[in-house]
Amino acid sequence: MTSGVRKVLVTGSGGLIAGALVRGLGDRYDFTGQDIGPPNYPSVPTTVGDLSDMDGVRKAFDGIDAVVHLGADSRQDAPWGSVLPNNLIATRNVFEACRDAGVKRVVYASSNHAVGMHELDEPYSRIRVGDYARLDPETVPQIDHTVQIRPDGQYGISKAFGEATGAYYAENFGLQVACLRIGTVNRANRPMDVRQLATWCSHRDIVQLIRLCLEHEPLGFDIFYGVSDNTWRFWDIDHARDVLGYAPEDNGEDYRSSI
Ligand SMILES: NC(=O)c1ccc[n+]([C@@H]2O[C@H](COP(=O)([O-])OP(=O)(O)OC[C@H]3O[C@@H](n4cnc5c(N)ncnc54)[C@H](O)[C@@H]3O)[C@@H](O)[C@H]2O)c1
Numbered sequence: 001m002t003s004g005v006r007k008v009l010v011t012g013s014g015g016l017i018a019g020a021l022v023r024g025l026g027d028r029y030d031f032t033g034q035d036i037g038p039p040n041y042p043s044v045p046t047t048v049g050d051l052s053d054m055d056g057v058r059k060a061f062d063g064i065d066a067v068v069h070l071g072a073d074s075r076q077d078a079p080w081g082s083v084l085p086n087n088l089i090a091t092r093n094v095f096e097a098c099r100d101a102g103v104k105r106v107v108y109a110s111s112n113h114a115v116g117m118h119e120l121d122e123p124y125s126r127i128r129v130g131d132y133a134r135l136d137p138e139t140v141p142q143i144d145h146t147v148q149i150r151p152d153g154q155y156g157i158s159k160a161f162g163e164a165t166g167a168y169y170a171e172n173f174g175l176q177v178a179c180l181r182i183g184t185v186n187r188a189n190r191p192m193d194v195r196q197l198a199t200w201c202s203h204r205d206i207v208q209l210i211r212l213c214l215e216h217e218p219l220g221f222d223i224f225y226g227v228s229d230n231t232w233r234f235w236d237i238d239h240a241r242d243v244l245g246y247a248p249e250d251n252g253e254d255y256r257s258s259i
Contacts, residue, residue: 003215005105006030009064011051011094012071014040017109017185017206021068024207029214034060035071036086051090054097061101066214068107069094069162076113078155087158095169105176107213108166112181112199112225112235114159116152118143124234130194137231144236145181145223163223170221178213182206182226183235191230191252191259198232202250205229212244228252 006029010018013033022031022041033039033046034057049056051071061067071094073086091108098106112119119128123135124143151157159181166177183199186192191200201209205228213224222243225235230252240246 003105003217005065005214007032007063007065008214009034009060009067009103010044011035011067011069011090012074012109013044013046014038015070015074016187017070017182018068020185020203020207021210024204025211028211032060032064050085051093052085054093057093058097058100061097061103064101064103066105066107067094067098067103068109068210068214070109072109072158073155076153076155080154083154083158087155088161091158091162092165095165095175098175099169099173103175105214105219106166106169106178107210108162108177108179110163110179110181110223111156111159112183112227113152113156114163114181115143115147115150116156117150118147119152119234127198127232127234128195130197132232140232140234142236142238143225143234145225145239167221176219177221178216178219179221179223180206180209180213180226181223181235183228183233185226190255193259197252197256197259198230198234200228200230200250200252200255201226202228202248205248205250208248209240209244209246212240212246216244 008029014035033044039046047060073082169175224240228250229248
């Protein structure tokens, strides 16, 4: 391991992606957890508390090499009353706690919804409903990490806020920050509808991507899409391939007959 990352705090450690992470990389890192709810994984020592309350969670960051910040209201249609404490205030607190505790690196769970309005433009608006007429998946222009921020709701706004907060802490305090605009990671671990044939990210692919973000040297501030190598994907993975060596193993197309 080149980065020396060993002690990793996972916020939102009771959630879906945290579970995949702990199962996939439990032998590689000393995980600790932090969640507002009760611990789901007995092997991971967990601080129970609300990330929007800095005093209640600050100690969890002491002695940590890197944080995987997953804790949030993860519903795309989450109302502002929940987004404000659980996504905005919580995320600012995580970055501030990292600065205060001397944590070197944060992998931040952003979302495709930070740029979700792009998906309503052609040809993505057709791909998401399975209208592939006159389209060649090899030549569909990919939505990449340089596109304009175009959130599609309060949740998407909160993820854009998180990316901006990460950029601020990277530039001003030298924190290393990787933002992952995650597509669709679900419990079934396969696409469940036509849109997800394009947006799905398998458990092992998101785990690989998080591992690469934890260990890649050098890292300043960067943005990557968390999506498998789906035939009809419209989010770029070339940047993650080039910078991190991301080599996704799955393709949603393999599940077309089952949706
Ligand atoms: N699963 C996906 O497809 C997907 C896609 C894009 C982005 N993301 C992001 O990835 C992260 C993890 O997603 P997930 O699917 O595992 O979500 P999840 O809902 O399963 O887990 C989120 C966890 O965060 C915890 N949490 C919420 N508010 C908290 C607070 N104030 N303090 C402490 N803990 C709090 C919850 O209790 C929960 O255990 C989220 O930030 C989500 O927005 C997920």
